[in-house]
Amino acid sequence: MSIRKKMKRILTLALTASLCSVMTITAFADEPYNSYSYDAWEEPIPSQSAYRITETITGEEIGLAQLRDPSSPYFVSEDAVITLSGAKDLFCDDDAREFWIADTGNNRIIRVNEDFKLRGVYYGVSGNSEINVDAETGLSNFQDPMGIYVKTSAYTNEKIVYIADNKNARVVKAKLTVQNTLELILEYTKPEEALYTQSTFLPSKVIADNAENVYAVVTSVNTGAVQFSRDGSFTGFYGANRVEVTAKVIAQTIWRKFASNAQINAMERNVPSEYNNFDIDREGFIYTVTEKGNTSTDAVKKLNSAGYNIWNNNTGNEYKFGDITDAVWDSVQNKKHNIMLTDIVVDRQGRMNVLDFETGRVFQYDKNANLICIFGTKTSTADQRGSFSQPNAVETLGENVYVIDGAKNDITVFTTTTFGQQVHKAVELYDEGKYVEAVPYWNNVLDRDGLYTLAYVGMGKASLNQERYNEALDYFKLAYDRDDYDKAFKYAREDFLRDHFTAIIIIIAVLIILLIVRKILINKGIIVIHERERI
Amino acid sequence: MYEYSTIGWLKHCIFHPVEGFEDLRWKKKGSIPVSIAIVVLLFIAQVVDHRLTGFAYNENYVKVFNVVPLLVQSVVYFITWVVGNWALCTLFDGEGTFKRIFIYSAYALVPYIVCTFLSVILSNVLIKDESIWITAISWLGLGWSVILMVQAMRAAHQYSFGKTLVSMVGTVIVMLLILFLAVLLISLFQQLYVFIYQIYTEILYRIRG
Numbered sequence: 181m182s183i184r185k186k187m188k189r190i191l192t193l194a195l196t197a198s199l200c201s202v203m204t205i206t207a208f209a210d211e212p213y214n215s216y217s218y219d220a221w222e223e224p225i226p227s228q229s230a231y232r233i234t235e236t237i238t239g240e241e242i243g244l245a246q247l248r249d250p251s252s253p254y255f256v257s258e259d260a261v262i263t264l265s266g267a268k269d270l271f272c273d274d275d276a277r278e279f280w281i282a283d284t285g286n287n288r289i290i291r292v293n294e295d296f297k298l299r300g301v302y303y304g305v306s307g308n309s310e311i312n313v314d315a316e317t318g319l320s321n322f323q324d325p326m327g328i329y330v331k332t333s334a335y336t337n338e339k340i341v342y343i344a345d346n347k348n349a350r351v352v353k354a355k356l357t358v359q360n361t362l363e364l365i366l367e368y369t370k371p372e373e374a375l376y377t378q379s380t381f382l383p384s385k386v387i388a389d390n391a392e393n394v395y396a397v398v399t400s401v402n403t404g405a406v407q408f409s410r411d412g413s414f415t416g417f418y419g420a421n422r423v424e425v426t427a428k429v430i431a432q433t434i435w436r437k438f439a440s441n442a443q444i445n446a447m448e449r450n451v452p453s454e455y456n457n458f459d460i461d462r463e464g465f466i467y468t469v470t471e472k473g474n475t476s477t478d479a480v481k482k483l484n485s486a487g488y489n490i491w492n493n494n495t496g497n498e499y500k501f502g503d504i505t506d507a508v509w510d511s512v513q514n515k516k517h518n519i520m521l522t523d524i525v526v527d528r529q530g531r532m533n534v535l536d537f538e539t540g541r542v543f544q545y546d547k548n549a550n551l552i553c554i555f556g557t558k559t560s561t562a563d564q565r566g567s568f569s570q571p572n573a574v575e576t577l578g579e580n581v582y583v584i585d586g587a588k589n590d591i592t593v594f595t596t597t598t599f600g601q602q603v604h605k606a607v608e609l610y611d612e613g614k615y616v617e618a619v620p621y622w623n624n625v626l627d628r629d630g631l632y633t634l635a636y637v638g639m640g641k642a643s644l645n646q647e648r649y650n651e652a653l654d655y656f657k658l659a660y661d662r663d664d665y666d667k668a669f670k671y672a673r674e675d676f677l678r679d680h681f682t683a684i685i686i687i688i689a690v691l692i693i694l695l696i697v698r699k700i701l702i703n704k705g706i707i708v709i710h711e712r713e714r715i
Numbered sequence: 716m717y718e719y720s721t722i723g724w725l726k727h728c729i730f731h732p733v734e735g736f737e738d739l740r741w742k743k744k745g746s747i748p749v750s751i752a753i754v755v756l757l758f759i760a761q762v763v764d765h766r767l768t769g770f771a772y773n774e775n776y777v778k779v780f781n782v783v784p785l786l787v788q789s790v791v792y793f794i795t796w797v798v799g800n801w802a803l804c805t806l807f808d809g810e811g812t813f814k815r816i817f818i819y820s821a822y823a824l825v826p827y828i829v830c831t832f833l834s835v836i837l838s839n840v841l842i843k844d845e846s847i848w849i850t851a852i853s854w855l856g857l858g859w860s861v862i863l864m865v866q867a868m869r870a871a872h873q874y875s876f877g878k879t880l881v882s883m884v885g886t887v888i889v890m891l892l893i894l895f896l897a898v899l900l901i902s903l904f905q906q907l908y909v910f911i912y913q914i915y916t917e918i919l920y921r922i923r924g
Contacts, residue, residue, distance in 0.1 A: 221778060657770055666771040666843045673842070 212564040213557035220660030222504045228629040230553035230600030233566035237591040239263035243298040264589040268326040270573040282328045305354045307364030323347035327385035344383035371414030387460045402454040419487035421452035421478045461526040469521040527576045540568040546607045599628045615642040721746045736870035750821035758789040760831040769838035799889035809872030823863035830856020
């Protein structure tokens with residue numbers, strides 16, 4: 181074979197190969213939404229996806245078919261419901277790496293492992309309860325369990341399950357037995373104290389702190405969460421929202437002065453809106469979300485044990501949560517969305533995920549309330565993976581985020597992309613104050629998204645730490661971070677003055693000498709100034 | 716009495732707020748080219764303030780730069796001030812001519828312009844903790860200019876102090892009226908333009924058949 185022929189062959193091969201690669205159709209599953217973020221001007225800007233939808237989990241994937249299988253240990257009956265129905269809450273037990281699902285529509289609690297394989301189904305609790313007792317099994321059955329919280333007791337080292345049993349008007353505190361059943365410890369029912377003025381007690385969410393004080397969000401109680409002590413007594417309300425002072429509220433207060441009693445009764449009352457959901461972190465801070473709140477007032481609060489809001493915008497800081505514009509226009513459905521933050525979850529690193537029910541978006545923040553990323557949607561057709569119909573609850577395990585949908589009856593699993601992983605690593609180091617260590621990660625982030633504002637702040641702080649002030653100034657300028665720029669500028673100016681001190685002094689001295697010489701020359705009459713030009 | 720160069724007269728007016736403008740009037744001095752230069756400088760000061768203020772201090776929306784609002788804030792406001800003041804004070808025994816009001820008002824603006832430039836320079840040198848100096852200088856410039864403006868209008872129209880103040884408040888109201896009418900007129904002409912343009916396209920379609 182001649183060299184020429186060989187060349188020809190290689191060329192044809194190369195051509196075919198390149199043609200093939202051109203002709204392949206790039207088929208990939210994209211997220212049904214565009215990732216975005218907010219810039220320093222609080223305007224939405226496109227961003228990279230930090231999360232990818234890996235799977236959606238329905239009753240089938242969980243293995244609920246076992247409930248109908250007589251040979252299975254989880255057998256219930258031949259006609260047991262094998263799908264989820266209107267699930268209202270999802271809880272992740274970090275230590276055991278297990279999930280608990282409040283399967284509200286089916287009046288049961290489901291326990292699964294981290295791969296969403298069935299570990300247990302609970303229709304009720306055993307023990308001496310008189311509420312809704314099933315004559316056949318002797319269990320006190322749940323009715324619309326809307327909230328679930330699981331915690332290993334610090335006193336007895338047992339796994340304690342708290343259930344907001346909505347229709348039964350009680351909060352159940354039960355322990356998980358070795359036989360994989362729930363055994364009642366305590367029932368928290370409607371407080372009889374005069375302080376509790378509502379006629380109903382319909383708990384929808386529940387959490388417990390390290391001392392096993394139980395906090396319950398109760399429907400139509402707007403004075404905060406109802407708080408019970410460990411022994412079951414009612415101790416008061418915790419962390420109420422404020423009434424936002426708007427023009428409407430002021431006008432109403434004035435009208436009340438002139439209105440008759442009948443008119444006053446007909447008026448809308450100025451009461452704070454009840455909060456919708458909450459979560460507790462490892463240090464005992466309670467995070468609340470309010471659906472009716474707007475971005476500036478009480479939408480997300482971080483409460484200390486005294487019920488004081490740490491993220492208070494009135495103290496000069498600015499914390500904003502959810503979509504920053506009050507109403508988001510949706511071109512697909514042709515309607516305006518208002519913000520309706522429905523669930524919040526705080527993970528071990530202090531990262532928060534806030535779920536917006538209206539838009540189906542999950543907003544992820546670091547522990548200092550800096551926006552990390554936004555993902556999920558409701559706007560495109562709800563049939564697609566990653567777009568929700570009734571996103572009811574959000575949970576995290578490690579870096580993954582899980583959203584449970586009460587209408588599609590599934591759980592969507594979001595896992596991080598490379599971009600997301602780099603951001604998380606960088607933010608983690610950044611929040612610990614390890615600015616310099618975070619730089620390589622920030623560089624990776626910026627390679628993928630050059631508009632990521634927090635990255636420039638991080639790089640700037642690293643430069644500031646390393647005393648490279650001019651570089652820090654450039655980064656803060658890119659991030660449009662005025663306060664940090666000011667701090668860096670203070671040092672940059674000091675440096676500049678120190679380096680050029682002699683030059684500055686010489687210039688000033690020369691100027692003074694010139695002025696003196698001029699004055700002397702004028703006085704001696706060597707320079708003549710015309711009277712008209714003197715002033 | 717005094718004999719000054721053109722710039723000398725400007726200096727005299729600025730540093731003698733009490734009788735400076737009276738002297739200017741007595742001597743029939745004051746230069747139109749200098750006044751025009753001051754108005755142009757006012758516009759430049761607005762642009763500089765918007766673009767070159769130190770990064771830590773600049774809270775303007777600098778993502779896009781639009782010169783029209785700045786032009787309106789400086790030149791258009793100034794011209795409406797002069798027109799409004801002239802229109803009002805001619806009716807109320809003011810002795811000021813249009814030219815005189817223009818010159819005197821422009822002269823009175825100089826401290827404000829100078830202090831704007833000064834605070835822009837300082838904002839590039841000072842940090843936030845020292846912002847008191849910048850605030851002080853901008854207020855100094857504004858206050859000085861307001862005092863000069865009162866004196867200028869008093870000298871121009873030969874009013875008493877009280878009447879000057881009333882006439883100035885009146886001028887602001889007249890300015891609002893003028894601007895309102897101007898906006899009205901512009902939108903009217905725009906509609907007229909759209910109307911004519913529609914007729915034009917209509918005819919065009921008919922001709923093409």
